Amino acid sequence: KFFILWCLNINTRLMKKALFLLLLPLFFFSCNHKADKEQEISIIPQPVNLKKISGSFNTDSLNVIFMGVDQAALFNVAMHCKTMFEPVLGHKIEIVKGTGKSGQMVLDIDPDLGSEAYLLTVNNNLISIIGGDAAGVFWGIQTLKQLLPPDFEKGIRMDAFDIPCIAIEDEPRFVYRGMHLDVCRHFFAVEDVKSYIDLLVLHKFNIFHWHLTDDQGWRIEIKKYPLLTEIGAYRDETVIGRNSGEYDSKPYGGYYTQEEIKDIVAYAEDRFITIIPEIEMPGHSLAALAAYPELGCTGGPYSVATKWGVFDDVFCPGNEETFEFLENVIDEICLLFPNSPYIHIGGDESPKTRWLQCEKCKNRIENEGLADTHELQSYFIKRMADYIKSKGKSIIGWDEILEGGLANNATVMSWRGEEGGIAAAKMGHDVIMCPNEVCYFDHYQSKDTENEPLAFGGFTDCEKIYSWSPIPSDLNENQASRILGGQANLWTEYILDLDHIEYMVLPRMAALSEVLWSQPDKLNYDIFVKKLQNLTKYYDARGYNYAKN
Ligand code: ACM
Numbered sequence: 267k268f269f270i271l272w273c274l275n276i277n278t279r280l281m282k283k284a285l286f287l288l289l290l291p292l293f294f295f296s297c298n299h300k301a302d303k304e305q306e307i308s309i310i311p312q313p314v315n316l317k318k319i320s321g322s323f324n325t326d327s328l329n330v331i332f333m334g335v336d337q338a339a340l341f342n343v344a345m346h347c348k349t350m351f352e353p354v355l356g357h358k359i360e361i362v363k364g365t366g367k368s369g370q371m372v373l374d375i376d377p378d379l380g381s382e383a384y385l386l387t388v389n390n391n392l393i394s395i396i397g398g399d400a401a402g403v404f405w406g407i408q409t410l411k412q413l414l415p416p417d418f419e420k421g422i423r424m425d426a427f428d429i430p431c432i433a434i435e436d437e438p439r440f441v442y443r444g445m446h447l448d449v450c451r452h453f454f455a456v457e458d459v460k461s462y463i464d465l466l467v468l469h470k471f472n473i474f475h476w477h478l479t480d481d482q483g484w485r486i487e488i489k490k491y492p493l494l495t496e497i498g499a500y501r502d503e504t505v506i507g508r509n510s511g512e513y514d515s516k517p518y519g520g521y522y523t524q525e526e527i528k529d530i531v532a533y534a535e536d537r538f539i540t541i542i543p544e545i546e547m548p549g550h551s552l553a554a555l556a557a558y559p560e561l562g563c564t565g566g567p568y569s570v571a572t573k574w575g576v577f578d579d580v581f582c583p584g585n586e587e588t589f590e591f592l593e594n595v596i597d598e599i600c601l602l603f604p605n606s607p608y609i610h611i612g613g614d615e616s617p618k619t620r621w622l623q624c625e626k627c628k629n630r631i632e633n634e635g636l637a638d639t640h641e642l643q644s645y646f647i648k649r650m651a652d653y654i655k656s657k658g659k660s661i662i663g664w665d666e667i668l669e670g671g672l673a674n675n676a677t678v679m680s681w682r683g684e685e686g687g688i689a690a691a692k693m694g695h696d697v698i699m700c701p702n703e704v705c706y707f708d709h710y711q712s713k714d715t716e717n718e719p720l721a722f723g724g725f726t727d728c729e730k731i732y733s734w735s736p737i738p739s740d741l742n743e744n745q746a747s748r749i750l751g752g753q754a755n756l757w758t759e760y761i762l763d764l765d766h767i768e769y770m771v772l773p774r775m776a777a778l779s780e781v782l783w784s785q786p787d788k789l790n791y792d793i794f795v796k797k798l799q800n801l802t803k804y805y806d807a808r809g810y811n812y813a814k815n
């Protein structure tokens with residue numbers, strides 16, 4: 267104990283980590299009767315190193331959170347911690363400057379640990395979380411929560427409780443750990459989106475890919491083009507089931523105002539989650555065309571789609587107005603998502619049917635010296651990529667952006683399998699892996715589909731996700747370094763509310779969280795399943811609706 271306190275008071279950052287590592291074995295020699303009980307402690311995703319120490323910390327004495335060196339960066343995290351503990355412990359917790367005192371909690375930053383990394387130590391009289399940055403401290407707090415009784419999650423007054431002594435050293439395997447949500451096929455209220463972000467936090471995902479525009483609805487207010495939401499955010503009715511041919515005769519829609527977008531972006535940022543907005547082009551754009559028909563090859567009229575699928579009417583790249591419009595939209599998007607290094611511009615499933623017939627498109631192909639409509643798709647994406655680059659950001663696109671040649675700084679999101687991602691990595695592009703077989707959480711998670719809510723099809727259970735590696739085996743080390751991480755996608759044709767969202771992502775995102783966060787040598791499906799029994803207690807305490815298959 268003395269050593270840890272002394273260690274925390276040392277200013278040399280490198281020394282702190284060195285001492286932490288040096289002191290770890292001392293704990294085990296002094297209390298090695300507990301050291302073999304590592305798996306009593308159940309943390310998802312599995313940390314890099316986890317050692318149980320004998321003894322416990324009692325929360326009775328927890329009334330101060332010390333912030334170490336970088337107080338400006340740590341204040342929000344300390345506040346988060348205070349707000350989390352106060353209602354449960356039933357007493358005030360002060361936040362003060364300093365590096366720790368017996369019976370208390372200390373948060374600190376040591377940049378030598380690296381981004382998102384943390385050391386979490388609980389001993390009899392101190393809880394210490396040292397992060398490589400504030401995000402690392404925040405993830406350390408999320409780990410700490412899994413050491414507390416599940417009822418803590420209810421956020422209501424409890425008697426003082428013991429936290430087991432432990433030493434954890436942890437950092438993520440991948441920098442990109444994403445969850446996607448389609449709010450176009452069905453729309454989800456601000457509070458529901460925040461709840462979705464809470465799910466990301468619990469599982470240490472750091473990217474929320476927000477699919478904001480599609481054929482069935484445009485869901486983000488753009489001040490310069492009010493018809494996008496006045497017209498594009500609403501459809502007359504919705505097809506029943508999987509394009510049954512029958513419709514429900516009920517108008518449906520909704521959108522986020524810019525104030526609501528800012529509120530959600532701030533909520534995510536407070537939790538170290540970056541939101542990447544997706545504005546679809548050139549395909550999946552019927553809702554935009556319904557509002558501004560002059561941007562389509564035929565001039566319309568168009569209406570917001572009322573069924574699912576891929577539609578022939580897409581933005582016309584022969585028309586300069588299309589680019590003027592999209593650039594203006596991107597200008598507003600960049601202001602709303604200042605901290606995202608990326609804008610996702612879709613690029614998937616864009617038929618060439620209209621372009622082949624359109625005089626303006628034919629002229630564009632001729633004037634730009636393009637070979638065909640595939641190169642026209644590439645012209646479209648490259649032109650938007652250049653514009654977005656001029657705004658200091660880069661594009662992500664679905665793997666169809668490989669068609670006709672890839673834009674210089676494009677990151678490829680590989681969804682039609684892994685081939686697109688492999689090709690892009692071999693060309694030296696960054697890649698995010700989300701092959702539909704493994705990462706489409708709108709698929710069934712049970713073979714007993716009769717007793718499941720209607721889903722897209724397919725079969726993707728935790729075991730399949732858990733045994734997947736985001737790095738395909740045929741990449742060499744250099745190419746593999748291009749795989750930034752992976753993501754699960756949640757398309758919502760058949761998902762109408764938050765309850766159903768929870769059912770589709772829980773517990774599959776727990777399995778994916780270990781694939782994306784934990785080191786491969788720590789992955790063990792049998793142990794994961796055991797730990798899941800414990801994690802579901804936390805799901806229960808939060809009132810989540812999760813799949814029990
Ligand atoms: C996609 O699922 N169309 C990216």
Ligand code: ZN
Pocket residue numbers: 562563581582583584585620621624625626627
């Ligand atoms: Zn055209």
